[in-house]
Amino acid sequence: MTQSALQRHTYDVLVIGAGGAGLRAAVEAREAGLSVAIICKSLFGKAHTVMAEGGAAASMGNVNDNDNWMVHFRDTMRGGKFLNHYRMAELHAKEAPDRIWELEMWGALFDRTKEGKISQRNFGGHEYPRLAHVGDRTGLELIRTMQQKIVQLQQKDGREFGNMEAKIKVFAECTITEIVKENGKVAGAYGYWRESGEEILFEAPAVVLATGGVGKTFKITSNSWEGTGDGHALALKAGANLVDMEFLQFHPTGMVWPPSVRGILVTESVRGEGGILTNTNGERFMFKYIPDVFKDKYADNEAEADRWYTDQDNNRRPPELLPRDEVARAINAEVKAGRGTEHGGVFLDVSKRLSPEVIKKRLPSMWHQFYELAGVDITKEPMEVGPTCHYVMGGVEVEPDTAAAVGVPGLFAAGEVAGGMHGSNRLGGNSLTDLLVFGRRAGMGAAEYVKKNSANPVSDATIKAAAERIEAPFSRTGGENSYSLHAQLQEITHNLVGIIRTRTEIEDAIAKIADIRSRSKNVTVTGGRTFNPGFHLAFDLDNMLLVAESTAKSALLREESRGGHTRDDFPAMSNKWRQVNHIASFNGTEVTVKAQPLPMLPKELFDLFDVHELEKYMTPEEIAKGGSK
Numbered sequence: 001m002t003q004s005a006l007q008r009h010t011y012d013v014l015v016i017g018a019g020g021a022g023l024r025a026a027v028e029a030r031e032a033g034l035s036v037a038i039i040c041k042s043l044f045g046k047a048h049t050v051m052a053e054g055g056a057a058a059s060m061g062n063v064n065d066n067d068n069w070m071v072h073f074r075d076t077m078r079g080g081k082f083l084n085h086y087r088m089a090e091l092h093a094k095e096a097p098d099r100i101w102e103l104e105m106w107g108a109l110f111d112r113t114k115e116g117k118i119s120q121r122n123f124g125g126h127e128y129p130r131l132a133h134v135g136d137r138t139g140l141e142l143i144r145t146m147q148q149k150i151v152q153l154q155q156k157d158g159r160e161f162g163n164m165e166a167k168i169k170v171f172a173e174c175t176i177t178e179i180v181k182e183n184g185k186v187a188g189a190y191g192y193w194r195e196s197g198e199e200i201l202f203e204a205p206a207v208v209l210a211t212g213g214v215g216k217t218f219k220i221t222s223n224s225w226e227g228t229g230d231g232h233a234l235a236l237k238a239g240a241n242l243v244d245m246e247f248l249q250f251h252p253t254g255m256v257w258p259p260s261v262r263g264i265l266v267t268e269s270v271r272g273e274g275g276i277l278t279n280t281n282g283e284r285f286m287f288k289y290i291p292d293v294f295k296d297k298y299a300d301n302e303a304e305a306d307r308w309y310t311d312q313d314n315n316r317r318p319p320e321l322l323p324r325d326e327v328a329r330a331i332n333a334e335v336k337a338g339r340g341t342e343h344g345g346v347f348l349d350v351s352k353r354l355s356p357e358v359i360k361k362r363l364p365s366m367w368h369q370f371y372e373l374a375g376v377d378i379t380k381e382p383m384e385v386g387p388t389c390h391y392v393m394g395g396v397e398v399e400p401d402t403a404a405a406v407g408v409p410g411l412f413a414a415g416e417v418a419g420g421m422h423g424s425n426r427l428g429g430n431s432l433t434d435l436l437v438f439g440r441r442a443g444m445g446a447a448e449y450v451k452k453n454s455a456n457p458v459s460d461a462t463i464k465a466a467a468e469r470i471e472a473p474f475s476r477t478g479g480e481n482s483y484s485l486h487a488q489l490q491e492i493t494h495n496l497v498g499i500i501r502t503r504t505e506i507e508d509a510i511a512k513i514a515d516i517r518s519r520s521k522n523v524t525v526t527g528g529r530t531f532n533p534g535f536h537l538a539f540d541l542d543n544m545l546l547v548a549e550s551t552a553k554s555a556l557l558r559e560e561s562r563g564g565h566t567r568d569d570f571p572a573m574s575n576k577w578r579q580v581n582h583i584a585s586f587n588g589t590e591v592t593v594k595a596q597p598l599p600m601l602p603k604e605l606f607d608l609f610d611v612h613e614l615e616k617y618m619t620p621e622e623i624a625k626g627g628s629k
Contacts, residue, residue: 006463007200010455011037013446014189014204016176016231019047020139020435021415021442022210023146026168028443029208030153034450035167037202038150041194041211042226044172045143048212048416049435051222052139053365054269055121055131056436057429058096062117064312067128069093070608076430077609079125079323080393080423081562082578082617083244086601087400088421092430092437099436100132106152108145110134122272122312125323125427127297136267136365142432174200176230177539178466179207179238179411180458186238186410187456190466194536197529199467205456206446209235209396209405209413210439214248217544217551218389219494222254222265231417233543235396236550236586240405243419243581245394245547246554247564249426250499252327254388256345261373263388266348266366268428270383271320273362274309275350277331278382279339285346286319289330293616294322309353325425325563328387332499335386345386351379387499393426393564394554395419397583402445403438410449410456414442424563473538474529478522482537485516485523489541489548492516497552502568506556513552514590517545549591550584557582557593575619603627 013029015022018040026036040047059072073093077084104110104118110132111119120129134141150168158164176191180201188203211231215223232242253266271277279285287305290298298319299305305318320327331346340346350359356379360367363378370376370383396413397406403418405411415435422430473482496509520542525535560574561567580595606614606627614623 005198006467007198009037009200009202011035011202011204012450013037013206013208013443014202015039015208015210016189016234017047017210017212017415017417018044018170019049019210019212019415020142020146020432021439022208023143023150024436024439025208025210025412025414025443025446027146027149027153028440029447030168032444032447034447037204038168038170039174039176039189039191039202040170040172041175041230042173044170045147046224047143048223048227049143049432050139051265052432053136053265053267054123054272055133055138055429056096056100056142056432057123057126057130057427058100058132058433059093059128059130060097060100060118060120060132062113063120063129067130071127072096072130073605074608075126076427077423079425079427081425081573082423083562083581083598084423085400085420085599086605087599088438090605091400091441092421092434095437096433099433099440103142103145103436106145106149108134108141121269122321123428124268124271124321124327126429131429133269136269136363139432175536175539176234177470179234180462180466181238181408182456182459182462184409185453185456186408187458187462190463192470192529195531197532197535199470201458201463203455203458205453206410206412206450208442208446209411209417210415210442211417213416214392214544214547215389216540217489217493217547218498219490220254220263221389222251222263223389228540229543229547230540231413232395232550233546235405235408235411235413235417236546236584236591238408238411240408240411241397242394242550242584243397244424244554245392245550245584246558246582247393247424248389248551249324249391249393249564250328250387251390252324252331252387253348253385254390255370255374255383256341256386257343257384258374264369264373265388265390266383266385267363268324270348270350270363270366273350274353275320275348276318276352277320277327278347278349279334280341281339283339285334285339286322286327286330289326289333290319290322291326294326298322323425324428328499329566331387340386341384343384345384347382348385349382351381356380391416391426391431393419393422393424394551401441402448403442404445404449410453412442412446414438424565473523473525473535476522476524479524480519480522482520482523482525482534482541485520486537486541486544489513489516489544493548493551497548497555500566500568501555503556506552509552510549510556513545513548517549520545546586546591550593553591553593554582554584557595575617578617579619579622600625600628
């Protein structure tokens, strides 16, 4: 491509990703007086944020006034099995209520209690009803509100500058292929328009990654086609680190039949509202799978579990509301033992507890989804569900307060692409407030950085190299096909680095991923650039290979089972391993993973826990220290 034909844009802050985290970052940066470009790979409004149906977790105490940030912090640390970055969990718990009230000020229409407060519902792993919700369409309302806020800012700019896109512009259906650096610092990003293949350069001293997850690396996933780990890979290639990539969340309940809907999410609020899980023998099996650390909080019999729905103060909660990793493993175990359905799932039934009218009122999207897509009426019959790759806890290593990527000046990350906040397992509902809390902090961090650092122009040599990388698949004659390589990669991750892992299988996976990586260097794209999905997948495949390699190599090192990482050959959780984060980096040819000590809980947060509970997770030496002073 001649450089004269290259489209060039200059902004203060570049936000890659237009979900909740990206839009919240963009609002913050624009309100700080900066110009912002928002880039999305798909259509504006199609972010995965809309899949977070059940609600946004924030300790507002509207339904149970015993709730506060300290209880929310404790639940988040427990859910993550104490591998979370304590500072991220602390900021999240403290700031989540303000972010929800702010969203309401911007026009979000939450469901209400009888007193007119924002209603809050129960969810797995949360001690109190804590999820602010809009039926089972909460993520959709969040995106609607955030997009409306962007439009409002554009209208304000239109009045002031005579052009609504003078200071904040959305570039939809645009793929970024690399973060551009000059003099060791971020200088912008390079990519192409998906429709035409024409190349585009964004010059900006600060880039916020808000690209979401990695689900398409796996065969069965709730993620749409966009979830190819682009931000994770862009960060690695730019010199940033990924933290704890072994931890993938398999949402326990995705649709498993018919094949056209396999993986589509069934919100946890189905269980929060009273849905029960049964195997093909009709047995309510979750009572068999309550781990010792949760025995005091979860009912071990049906009578008590059923009473909980009407009297939560005097009964333990149903085991269907255990954290997601526990429920996913239990379903997996039932299927492997031959008590699953012929399609590899189990049954989830809400029809025996709630009337059809209540189901349609509280779970309108779920009723509609099953009725239209699977021919199942959930007011009368059970759903067939099973685990689906849903969310990655691992992500870019960031400074908690500013969301700045460690090791790359000018790079920031927020939302699912950032690591640390959720530890080894994310609680349902924490993702939506994570987007808002850290999206805002990334926008603030980027704004502060830009005000201290001048523009960082991109050199002609850098542009030439980026353009050559985009052209490469068309000029090669190796003949490898990106579709067949992607299908092979998905089989490897599904079979060898899925819910249950062992050393020999992971080592097998690492060797096979390396083989696909070497073959991917010969991927050939035929035809032109216009409307060419094979061209797009060539770049997505490269990103997914980096993600898969980071995941497998981190999983091999962690010789314990914790949260979203289960090793059949190391079934116990180890206090020694809790002290370790795995840091993945890329040297240009392969991913290397090293252990790094986890930051110690400070004394004031250590003291929020009963010491006997901490003994389940920490070494005697850590307990003796009583937190860092």
